[in-house]
Amino acid sequence: MLIYMIRHGQTDWNAEGRLQGQKDIPLNALGRSQATRNGERLREMIGTAEGFTFVASPLSRTRETMERLRAAMGLDPGAYRIDERLKELSFGDWEGHTLSEISRMFPERKRARTREKWSFIPPGEAAESYEILSWRIGAWLQSVDRPTVCISHGGVIRSLFRLIGNLDENDAATAPTPQDRLLKIDTDHSRMEWL
Secondary structure: OEEEEEEOOOEHHHHHOEOOOOOOOOEOHHHHHHHHHHHHHHHHHHOOOOOOEEEEOOOHHHHHHHHHHHHHOOOOOOOOEEOHHHOOOOOHHHOOOEHHHHHHHOHHHHHHHHHOOOOOOOOOOOOOOHHHHHHHHHHHHHHOOOOEEEEEOHHHHHHHHHHOOOOOHHHHHHOOOOOOOOEEEEOOOOEEEEO
């Protein structure tokens, strides 16, 4: 199965280094141009995407990325599905803060996260670890039954590095997830490649 996984374009919180998690932060100007450029590049690779399904996380930054990407491909911007399972992991009480702010407010918890980033659960109701996120992403992956273009989040991509790429927990949790590139995934051969 072929999946093109694309992280949403940049937001102001990305630029400031703030943990967004499930906060609904819009794209900034750079993020909008990244989304359009990724659509142009995808069109060069797969044309009109015949046979592909398109799906996005429900957050506005992923929906806008998808709509700009589809418009750049010459497709109906709104013709895609939403899947709740594709939301970013929840950083709980840490959402909206930078890591340096967290280091000052919760130095011991920040050190614990650095030691065990994959399994660490931040404080706060409904907060998740990468491990917990990977359970719902694994369930989504099992539901993929045709070539897919997916717009989601950095944590989701890191989960896929673990689930498909077989990276160890630490490498998966710290893997870069650029917003201006496409991740081509061949699930049949466990191959993943940034384009």
